[in-house]
Amino acid sequence: MRKIYTYTLIILSLITLWSTKLMAQYDLGFYSMRAVPQTNLLNPAFIPDYKFHFGAPTISSTYTGFGTSGPKYDEILMITPGDSLGLNTNGILNNLESNNNVINRNTNQWLYGGMKWNDFYFSASASDITDVNVLYSDKIIQLALKGNSQFIGETIDLDPLDIKALHYREYALGVAWDVNEKLNIGIKTKALFGKSAIYTENVDLELSTSEKYYNLGIKSNFVINTSLPDFMGDSAINWVEYMQSDANFGLGFDIGATYKLNRLWNLSASILDIGYINYDRYLKTYTSNTEFTYKGIDATQFIGLDDEQIEDKMTEITDSLINLFDITESSEVFRVPLTAKIYLGVDYQFSDKETLGVLFRFEVFKNTVQPSFTASYYRDLGDNFKVSASYTIINHNYLNFGLGIIANFNPLQVYIATDNIIGVISPHTVNYGNIRFGINFIFQKDYKKLPMIEL
Amino acid sequence: MSKSNMDIKYLLLSILIGIITLSTLDSCYKERLKIHKFSGGSWNPEMAVPLFFGKLDMQMVVDKSEDYWYEDPNGLLSIVYRSEQITQVGNNVIDIPNQQFDSTVSLLLPIGLPTGDSALYLFQLNAEFAPPTNERFDSILIKEGDFIIEISTNINHDSYVDLIIPDFTRYGVPLKQKIDLPYSGSSPTTVTKTISLADYWVKINTNGDIDNKISEFINVLIKKGNQADNSPYSISLSQEIKNITYYQLFGYFDQYTVDIDLQKIDISMFNHSAIFDASLEEAMLKLNFSNSFGIPVDITFDSLYVEKDGGTKDITSNLLPTFSINYPDINNVGYSDSTIIIFNQDNSNIVDVINFFPQKFFYSGSSTANPLGDVIPNFVVDTSKISIQTEVEIPLYGRYIVYELTDTTSINLENEYNWEEINSIDVNFNTVNHFPFDASMQIYLTDTNYIVIDSLFSDIVPLTEAAIPGPPPEYRVSIPEYYTVTASITNQRLQNLKYAAHMIVSGKSSTYDSGTKVVKIYSDYSIDFQVSMKVNYNTDF
Numbered sequence: 001m002r003k004i005y006t007y008t009l010i011i012l013s014l015i016t017l018w019s020t021k022l023m024a025q026y027d028l029g030f031y032s033m034r035a036v037p038q039t040n041l042l043n044p045a046f047i048p049d050y051k052f053h054f055g056a057p058t059i060s061s062t063y064t065g066f067g068t069s070g071p072k073y074d075e076i077l078m079i080t081p082g083d084s085l086g087l088n089t090n091g092i093l094n095n096l097e098s099n100n101n102v103i104n105r106n107t108n109q110w111l112y113g114g115m116k117w118n119d120f121y122f123s124a125s126a127s128d129i130t131d132v133n134v135l136y137s138d139k140i141i142q143l144a145l146k147g148n149s150q151f152i153g154e155t156i157d158l159d160p161l162d163i164k165a166l167h168y169r170e171y172a173l174g175v176a177w178d179v180n181e182k183l184n185i186g187i188k189t190k191a192l193f194g195k196s197a198i199y200t201e202n203v204d205l206e207l208s209t210s211e212k213y214y215n216l217g218i219k220s221n222f223v224i225n226t227s228l229p230d231f232m233g234d235s236a237i238n239w240v241e242y243m244q245s246d247a248n249f250g251l252g253f254d255i256g257a258t259y260k261l262n263r264l265w266n267l268s269a270s271i272l273d274i275g276y277i278n279y280d281r282y283l284k285t286y287t288s289n290t291e292f293t294y295k296g297i298d299a300t301q302f303i304g305l306d307d308e309q310i311e312d313k314m315t316e317i318t319d320s321l322i323n324l325f326d327i328t329e330s331s332e333v334f335r336v337p338l339t340a341k342i343y344l345g346v347d348y349q350f351s352d353k354e355t356l357g358v359l360f361r362f363e364v365f366k367n368t369v370q371p372s373f374t375a376s377y378y379r380d381l382g383d384n385f386k387v388s389a390s391y392t393i394i395n396h397n398y399l400n401f402g403l404g405i406i407a408n409f410n411p412l413q414v415y416i417a418t419d420n421i422i423g424v425i426s427p428h429t430v431n432y433g434n435i436r437f438g439i440n441f442i443f444q445k446d447y448k449k450l451p452m453i454e455l
Numbered sequence: 456m457s458k459s460n461m462d463i464k465y466l467l468l469s470i471l472i473g474i475i476t477l478s479t480l481d482s483c484y485k486e487r488l489k490i491h492k493f494s495g496g497s498w499n500p501e502m503a504v505p506l507f508f509g510k511l512d513m514q515m516v517v518d519k520s521e522d523y524w525y526e527d528p529n530g531l532l533s534i535v536y537r538s539e540q541i542t543q544v545g546n547n548v549i550d551i552p553n554q555q556f557d558s559t560v561s562l563l564l565p566i567g568l569p570t571g572d573s574a575l576y577l578f579q580l581n582a583e584f585a586p587p588t589n590e591r592f593d594s595i596l597i598k599e600g601d602f603i604i605e606i607s608t609n610i611n612h613d614s615y616v617d618l619i620i621p622d623f624t625r626y627g628v629p630l631k632q633k634i635d636l637p638y639s640g641s642s643p644t645t646v647t648k649t650i651s652l653a654d655y656w657v658k659i660n661t662n663g664d665i666d667n668k669i670s671e672f673i674n675v676l677i678k679k680g681n682q683a684d685n686s687p688y689s690i691s692l693s694q695e696i697k698n699i700t701y702y703q704l705f706g707y708f709d710q711y712t713v714d715i716d717l718q719k720i721d722i723s724m725f726n727h728s729a730i731f732d733a734s735l736e737e738a739m740l741k742l743n744f745s746n747s748f749g750i751p752v753d754i755t756f757d758s759l760y761v762e763k764d765g766g767t768k769d770i771t772s773n774l775l776p777t778f779s780i781n782y783p784d785i786n787n788v789g790y791s792d793s794t795i796i797i798f799n800q801d802n803s804n805i806v807d808v809i810n811f812f813p814q815k816f817f818y819s820g821s822s823t824a825n826p827l828g829d830v831i832p833n834f835v836v837d838t839s840k841i842s843i844q845t846e847v848e849i850p851l852y853g854r855y856i857v858y859e860l861t862d863t864t865s866i867n868l869e870n871e872y873n874w875e876e877i878n879s880i881d882v883n884f885n886t887v888n889h890f891p892f893d894a895s896m897q898i899y900l901t902d903t904n905y906i907v908i909d910s911l912f913s914d915i916v917p918l919t920e921a922a923i924p925g926p927p928p929e930y931r932v933s934i935p936e937y938y939t940v941t942a943s944i945t946n947q948r949l950q951n952l953k954y955a956a957h958m959i960v961s962g963k964s965s966t967y968d969s970g971t972k973v974v975k976i977y978s979d980y981s982i983d984f985q986v987s988m989k990v991n992y993n994t995d996f
Contacts, residue, residue, distance in 0.1 A: 077493070085489045087496025147500030149989050212883050212939050214503040214987035296505035296985065304519065 027063065028374035029390030029402035030417040030436055031345060032357040035380075036406055037114055037440055040123055040174065042343060043270035044186030045256035047176045048442075052115035053413075056439040061109040061127075065434030066427075069395050070100030070141075073428035089145045096138035099160060101365075104132040109438070114174075123174040123188070128167070128195075131339060133365050135162040140205075148209050148216075155217065158205035162366050163224075166336060167195040168250070168277055176256075184258040192338075194248030194277040197227045199336045216294040220325060224286040225334035227279040250277030252338050266347040273338035285332040292324050340364045353380035370395075374419070376402075384408050392419050397431055413440040499878075499993040506988050512981030525848060529929070530977040533850040538720045542713050542822065545748070545839035546700050549708050551595065553697040556582035556669075563686040564612075564677060573678045580671040582694065584659045589709040591667070591830075593660045598837060600652040600699035606634055607645040608690040611682045613637050616690065617674035622658045630655065638680065652696065660706075703788060705834045708750065710825045713841075717758065717819035720847060725763070725812040733855035736973060738809035740770065740798040740816075743844040744780040747791035748824070749834035752841065753779050756820040761813030768811045772803035779826070780841075789836055809849055816847050852930075855892075856970035860962045869953045878991040880944045886919035887983040889935045891974035893921040895963040900955035909951040911942050919982065921967040930975040 033039060037048040038061045055061060075095045078088035107129050114123035140158045142150065169192070176186030201223040208217035227248060230236050237245075252275025258268040297317055302310055342362040349355045357376040362369050372394035380386045390402035404417030416437045418424045423433025513532060517524040523535040542548075560578045568574060586592045602623075606616055615635045623630035636644050659667055675690060725731075746752055755777040760769045780794035800806045822841055825833070897915035899907045918940060922932040966974045 077489075079489070080494065082494070084492040084494035086494055087498075089496065089499070145498070145500065147502040147992075149501040149503040149991075152503055152989075209503050212885055212987065213985050214505050214883070214989065216505065294505060295508050296987070297507040298509055299507040299984075300509040300511065300515070303515075 027065070027434065027436065028359055028361060028372060028392050028419050029376050029388055029404050030419075031343065031359050031374070032347070032355065032376040032378045032390070033386070033388050033404045033406060033415065033417060034378075035386050035408070036413070036415045036438070037123070037442065038109070038112065038436075038438060040114065040121075040176070040186075040188075041125075041254075042272070043256035043258070043268055043345075044123075044174045044188040044254045045176050045184040045258045045268065045270065046186070047116065047121040047178060047184060048114065050114075050116070050442045050444055053113065053440055053442040055109060055112035055125075056441065058108070058110055059437075059439050060112040061107065061436065061438035063105070063107040063434070063436040065103075065105050065432075067103045067432040067434075068101070069097055069431065070102070070136075070138075071095035072431055093142060093145060096141055098138050100136050100138065100141075102132070102134040102136075104130070106130045112440075119178040121174075121176040121178075121186075123172075123176075125170070125172045125174075127170045127172070129170055130165075130167045132165040133163070133339060134165075135160045135366060135368070137161065143207065148207065151207070152209045152214065153211045155206055155208035158207060159203060160366065161200070161203045161205060163198050163200045164336065164339070164365070165198040166277070167197070168248070169193040169195065170252075174254070182260045186254075186256045188254040190252040190254075190275065192250035192252055192275065192277050193246055194227060194250060194279050194336075195242060195245060196229060196282070197225070197248075197277070197279050197336055199225045199279075199334060201225065201334075213295070215296075217292075218294065218324075219291045220288045221290075222286075222288055225279065225332065225336075226284045226286075227282045227334075228284070229282045245281070247281035248277055248279045250336075250338075251275050256343075264349055266345075266349070268343070268345040268347070270343045272341045272343070274340055276335050276337045278333065278335050280333045283331040283333065285330045285334065286327055287330065288325055288327045290324065290326040294321070294324065354378065374402075388417065390419060394432065400432065408442070411441045411443050413442045414438075415440075495996045497993065497995050499991070501989060501991045503989045504987065506986045508983070508985040510981055510983045513976065513978045517978070526978050527850075530979055531850060531852065532976050532978050533848050534724055535849075536720045536722050536816070536847045538718055538845045540715065540718050540843045540845075542715070542841040542843075545704070545835040545837045546598075548711070548713060548748075548839070549704060549835045550587075551592065551699040551701065551704070552585070552587060553695065553699075554582075554584055556580075556694040557692070558582075558694075559689055559691045560673065560675070561687050561689045562675060562677075563688070564679065564684045566684075568679045568684070570679050570681055573676055576675040576677075578673040578675070580673060580692075582669040582671055584667045584669055586667065586706070587709070590707060591660065591665065592704065592706040593658075593832075594703075594705045595657040595659075595699070595701050596703040597652045597655045597657060598700040598702050600655075601695075601697055602630075602650040602652050603647065603695045603697065604632070604634065604650070605645065605647045605693040606636065606690060607643050607693075608636055608688065609642040609685070610636065610644065610677055610688045610690070611638055611642055611685055612677050612680040614675060614677040616692075617676075619672040619674070620669065621672070622661070622669050623652070623655050624658075625655045638682070652699070701837060703834060703836050705832065707830050708824065708833045708835065710823060710828060712824075713822045715754070715756075715818075715820045715822060715843065717817060718843075718845065720816040720845060722761075722813055722816060722847060722849075724849070725814050731812060731855065731857060732970065733810070733812070733853060734973075735806065735809050735849060735853040737800065737850045737852050738805050739846075739848045739850075740803070740805050741846040741848060742796040742798075743846070744794045744796070745791045745842045745844070746780050746782050746794070747789070747836070748839045748841065749783055749785065749788065749832075750824045751779065751782055751826060751831075753777050753823045753826040754820060755823065756818055758817060758819045760817055761808050761811060762815040762817065763811055763813045768808055768813070770798060770803060770805060770808055772798050772805075774798065774802060776820075785832060785834065788834055789838075809847075816845075818845065851976035852973070854966040854970050854973050856965040857963060860964075862960045864958045864960070866955055866958050868955065874946070874949045874953060876992060876994045877949055878946050878993055880949070880991075881989040882942045882944070883939055883987045883989075884918050884942070885937075885939045885985040885987065887935045887937055888919045888922050889932055889980045890976070890982055891921050891924040891930070891932050891967040891972075892964055893967075894918050897961045899959040899961065900951055901957045901959060902954060903956040905957060905959075908954060909948055911944075912940075915961060915963060916940055919984075921965075924967055924972065924974045927973075930973060931977060932980065 031042050037053045040046045071092045075091040076088060077085050078091060080086040107127055109125055109127045112125040114121060137158055137160055139156045140161060170190050172188050172190045174188035176184055178184050202221060204221040206219035229242055252273055254272040256270030258266060260266050305313060344360040345357060347355050347357045355378040359374040361372045372392060374390050374392040376388055376390040378388045384407060386406040388404035392400035400420045402419040403421050406415045418435045420430055420433050423430040424435055427433045523537055525533040525535045558580050562576045565574055615633055618632045620630045632650060634646055634648050636646055638644060659669060756775055760767045774796060778796060781792040783790050783792045798805045895915050895917045898911035900909045901907050920936045920938045922936040924930040924932055966972060
């Protein structure tokens, strides 16, 4: 049996090491900080060891994270001799992979609470989430920064070029069941209300530049869906209306399970954010499906024209060039799938206060799986403090040392966690960085027996 | 210290550490990221783009050219320069003079004719029609003209005259005119009558009789009044035909001469003063005479020559100086007959004349009617004319070398572009040439004193190469010639544009193999051209 676990771990590790170099949104070390109720967000089968709890309104859990598999901040920008900041085109170009992504996720939990009832644990939360995923090829950046002459005689595929940028409100209700001494299962259902979105579908762009003639062959096939409220125009809405909007309804759910193999070993697994949001308000859809070769301007059409006629002809030609792209604007309802995540964890509790954990995480975006591996160490330093240290391998990046701190002052709990402490201290030097911070009010099972804090 | 107090201290300490940490991080981020100090950057792309393209085919040249073109059944093109001259029309050439007929008749009243009774008298007159010397008018269909009759008599009774001319008919009806001669109590009695002869056929010589006589019948009726009989009486008739124009005139009009005024044709294809070495293999001068006079005519050219820059060269031919042209016969009145006289390399020196590269062609002369003097039936209609259509046809068949053509344009580009931002430009000139001739070009930039400060190429370079013509006699090109030439311009040379005041475009061209081979230009020949550019650009933003 142990060999099976070992082999499984090795295979998952190899997948992580050899995976495509794309950055995933991650929240990895926090997975092991079970004393924080919000770990239930990562696996709905996790049951906090409290009778009930609730988060400090608006600050129960605030998360921000960024990442890029391409150039980092200090590779994109550089200090100029005048001590100002300038664009570093060479830095950008030298640090591009064939496929790159940029991610940013911000979660602000307005309300959060949970309670245990017999073998069940119920939780509820209301959060605002912004989730940005941009997938781009090195070719499109090379083209933008250095022009097309480097591709003369070639046909370059500008794919991938995918954008998923969402802002939505999430109302979640979760239930976890302590089935028996070994097994917990949990599910969380989410009602989602999209606030705004930019979402690309079927982006297929090709550019060819012929030898000598430099004829430009352009193939353009894309659908760009947007739901962007108007804050400026005649039908503008204000921020209050925006935040209170109940349009763009969606559904999602998380499922999870934990299994206690024996006194020392625990297994856990969860799948998060399975669902979608239907955007049906503030819609604009830009569609293009065209293929043409631009050979320049037909000079013969100017023969015999006077200056005024030439000017009119140039205007006509400019319009026709724009029309070549055949971009149509419409209002189409569109559905955006959530970015699904899979967590697979193994914990080894080698003492009452110490746990070693291994976590594999997979994120699915645009049919691309983005894996990561985390090893964590969790230590209970007493009633008031617990710490977690983690090491993560993600996207062939091996220098991700994380840290988490939990301070409990019954009933107040303050926690902070990051997967890359260097990213917190020096975000411009890393590809990835994140931080989660929050304040909860926790009430132990035997809360009534605990002394009150003397204020 | 109680556990609760310890908790509170740890709590406050934790929050304090958190706030300090976040504040420190925030200030550190601002300083380290320096996002507030973002000042832009440098953008240095190299773009390769097509600028413009086109296809010039001979059909387009033919359509847009002010010259005339002719395409033979094989598609070989010729440039044709044309002119047309028309001689005076019929009525202005053959004139009908006014005619005058005077005659007097006498008569006696029957003796004892009672008052109130009448007496009728019949007379026949032969009026003589007098054409110009050596001419004869047989019949005339009159367009306009007047017949004026003045009758004067000493008859002292009421009377009248009926004038009948059977040879004057309108729509088949002979001319008949009754003229009353009322007695007013005194003599003589004079009456004048004017008759329009419009649309009358006047037949003078008919049925083989050539006497220029017109028969007239005059009936005179006298009604006896109370006056005395003063017989014998006389009646004088004065008849005049005047201001005659005609639709048709038949007869014989003798010999007469009409001048053909000096006519000029511009030959624009040789107007360029470039040094020109060419040899045209064929040429043709075609004179198309259209004659609607029913008269034999000879044409005589006094002058037939070309001119170039003041110098002249005569066209010589065994057809010159005089030749006869056709005329319509009596069955084709109102129609014309044509005669085409062609001067080609077999009967003239026209090829030599064209290789003189003339800019103008001149001719003048005269036409002579009835040149042999034989009296044969002639006719003329009011629209009769002789038109001379002249065509100088030059097939595009030969070889040439244009050593240099230049065109100068004033430019001022100092403020047009930000030249400092362009590192270099490579311009490709791409051609696919179906024509069996090449073209070379150079562009010079000069200052205000026309001193060259730079040029597009290091030397005059080919823009396109000549396609290889096939074997004779068609010399047809079957495979086009692909050619690309690149002009590379550095930033330093671009700076010269700022100081350029004039742009001189200089071009050369020659037929295949440096102008040594004969070619033909067909209507389906074309040249595809395309200009593309690679520009290395550098800008700060």
